[in-house]
Amino acid sequence: MFEKLKSIAADLAGRDIVDLFAQDATRAEKFSVGFDDMVLDYAKTRITADVRTALLDLAQSCDVAAKRDAMFAGQAINETEDRAVLHTALRNLDGGPVLVEGQDVMPDVLHTLAWLESFAEDVRSGRFKGQGGAITDVVNIGIGGSHLGPEMACLGLRPYHDGPRCHFVSNVDGADITDTLAGLDPTTTLVVVASKTFTTIETMTNAETARAWMAGEVSDPAAQFVAVSTAQDKTAQFGIPPERVFGFADWVGGRYSIWGPIGLPLMIAIGADQFRVFLAGAEAMDTHFQHTPLDRNMPVMLALVGLWHHQVCGYPTRAVLPYDQRLARLPAYLQQLEMESNGKRVTMGGTALHGATGPIVWGEPGTNGQHAFYQLIHQGSQIVPCEFMVAAKGHEPHLAHHHRLLVANCLAQSEALMRGRSMDEALALMRKAGFEGDELHRQAAHRVFPGNRPSTTLIYDHLSPRRLGQIIALYEHRVFVEGAILGINSFDQWGVELGKVLATELEPILSGDADGAGKDGSTRALVAYARQHFD
Numbered sequence: 001m002f003e004k005l006k007s008i009a010a011d012l013a014g015r016d017i018v019d020l021f022a023q024d025a026t027r028a029e030k031f032s033v034g035f036d037d038m039v040l041d042y043a044k045t046r047i048t049a050d051v052r053t054a055l056l057d058l059a060q061s062c063d064v065a066a067k068r069d070a071m072f073a074g075q076a077i078n079e080t081e082d083r084a085v086l087h088t089a090l091r092n093l094d095g096g097p098v099l100v101e102g103q104d105v106m107p108d109v110l111h112t113l114a115w116l117e118s119f120a121e122d123v124r125s126g127r128f129k130g131q132g133g134a135i136t137d138v139v140n141i142g143i144g145g146s147h148l149g150p151e152m153a154c155l156g157l158r159p160y161h162d163g164p165r166c167h168f169v170s171n172v173d174g175a176d177i178t179d180t181l182a183g184l185d186p187t188t189t190l191v192v193v194a195s196k197t198f199t200t201i202e203t204m205t206n207a208e209t210a211r212a213w214m215a216g217e218v219s220d221p222a223a224q225f226v227a228v229s230t231a232q233d234k235t236a237q238f239g240i241p242p243e244r245v246f247g248f249a250d251w252v253g254g255r256y257s258i259w260g261p262i263g264l265p266l267m268i269a270i271g272a273d274q275f276r277v278f279l280a281g282a283e284a285m286d287t288h289f290q291h292t293p294l295d296r297n298m299p300v301m302l303a304l305v306g307l308w309h310h311q312v313c314g315y316p317t318r319a320v321l322p323y324d325q326r327l328a329r330l331p332a333y334l335q336q337l338e339m340e341s342n343g344k345r346v347t348m349g350g351t352a353l354h355g356a357t358g359p360i361v362w363g364e365p366g367t368n369g370q371h372a373f374y375q376l377i378h379q380g381s382q383i384v385p386c387e388f389m390v391a392a393k394g395h396e397p398h399l400a401h402h403h404r405l406l407v408a409n410c411l412a413q414s415e416a417l418m419r420g421r422s423m424d425e426a427l428a429l430m431r432k433a434g435f436e437g438d439e440l441h442r443q444a445a446h447r448v449f450p451g452n453r454p455s456t457t458l459i460y461d462h463l464s465p466r467r468l469g470q471i472i473a474l475y476e477h478r479v480f481v482e483g484a485i486l487g488i489n490s491f492d493q494w495g496v497e498l499g500k501v502l503a504t505e506l507e508p509i510l511s512g513d514a515d516g517a518g519k520d521g522s523t524r525a526l527v528a529y530a531r532q533h534f535d
């Protein structure tokens with residue numbers, strides 16, 4: 001599938017990105033995509049017009065447009081779970097009907113949204129009270145898709161918060177819930193138990209611990225619990241009455257669920273109006289994705305750049321580097337979105353895939369990462385395509401000089417990766433510093449940067465609810481396009497099952513209620529060590 005592109009890549013082997021700019025004064029314009037005041041610049045890659053044509057041909061030959069339309073039309077494209085994939089319906093505020101098996105899902109979606117809004121506003125205004133009065137703190141208990149999205153977006157949009165404080169507990173490690181609840185007043189805390197299935201062991205364990213914590217001071221703890229789940233029978237068993245259970249359909253995947261009830265903490269933090277702006281941003285990206293020709297389609301081009309680097313050039317990872325401290329959790333969010341979606345080993349048809357599927361995604365906000373792992377990105381022997389993102393304007397007008405420095409650093413990194421520093425330049429530097437002879441060459445060698453390292457930059461005006469909605473939807477659709485071209489199912493996650501099964505088997509072995517006879521020697525030895533050190 002990638003043969004033609006691989007042969008073009010081989011021909012380009014000796015080409016420098018810097019030369020591509022020298023040969024074409026309009027390269028920056030030609031190799032960027034704009035949408036609604038955001039620009040995705042992919043000019044600092046080795047993608048040429050021929051490469052782009054071949055990538056677009058590949059997208060055509062893999063029926064990306066038809067697959068996209070099937071998703072938006074509510075077809076059961078998640079074939080291994082026989083489900084539609086319709087997180088886009090949750091933000092279809094201005095759209096028409098969306099049919100699943102002939103049934104329009106929009107009345108339900110809009111009804112749930114209105115219900116969430118009224119609950120969120122009740123909490124924010126103090127109409128909904130805890131035993132001790134108006135809610136001051138909201139604790140979201142969930143993991144994976146029931147945690148990463150709201151946590152990431154709540155941090156991202158902190159300048160817009162005007163509601164109760166939001167906290168997040170995900171890890172089954174008791175340290176997480178202990179540290180989160182410390183200092184909170186149970187009588188004015190609302191607990192949101194967020195779990196699509198309402199069976200996830202981490203979430204259920206934390207929810208029980210939170211209920212016990214609240215029961216210490218609150219006579220009716222269940223009155224200060226709400227659930228977000230598709231499993232209404234299980235929420236009832238836990239004791240949360242149906243009037244405080246916000247449901248969503250099985251066609252919303254966990255890692256795509258921020259747009260509906262799972263987004264409740266965000267809605268409580270920023271208010272229903274701003275949450276609608278967030279949804280409208282994502283909806284605008286959906287419209288762009290559906291109706292823009294592939295070569296000017298931002299999610300399509302971001303996906304094609306990703307495939308070029310991972311599948312064609314063979315770079316095993318990609319770094320996501322937001323120059324925004326408030327996007328500190330975006331890399332973790334994107335790790336789930338990209339790696340749980342496209343980390344697969346068989347095609348939709350169940351046959352083994354040849355070659356790589358999804359890359360390893362990792363990152364940290366800039367400028368912090370510069371003082372940690374950028375050394376390897378600049379001079380290590382592996383090439384790491386970098387995806388920079390930055391807002392032109394910050395939220396702290398009185399600290400505009402901080403923001404200028406932030407933007408300067410972001411742009412400097414992509415320039416440095418591309419340009420590098422030659423041996424001649426390094427020699428000149430070291431000569432100036434007084435070195436000569438063998439020592440001059442030895443010192444200079446350490447200061448050479450190979451350059452010609454690819455990066456993209458997503459630049460936008462300001463990190464508002466609308467922009468964040470667009471950025472998340474951009475990445476969701478990027479994942480979709482990459483999966484569609486690879487021919488895999490981006491919407492299941494069977495790879496997380498085996499570990500869960502084995503953990504369930506191991507828990508009684510650790511407690512001594514079962515023996516570890518069937519386990520391997522290493523696991524038995526680790527169990528023995530842990531048992532010796534339990535209290």
Ligand code: F6P
Nearest residue numbers: 144145146195196197200254496
């Ligand atoms: O571990 C995999 C997973 O199923 C994710 O896909 C999901 O986001 C997470 O667990 C949490 O699941 P739930 O919302 O059902 O608790």
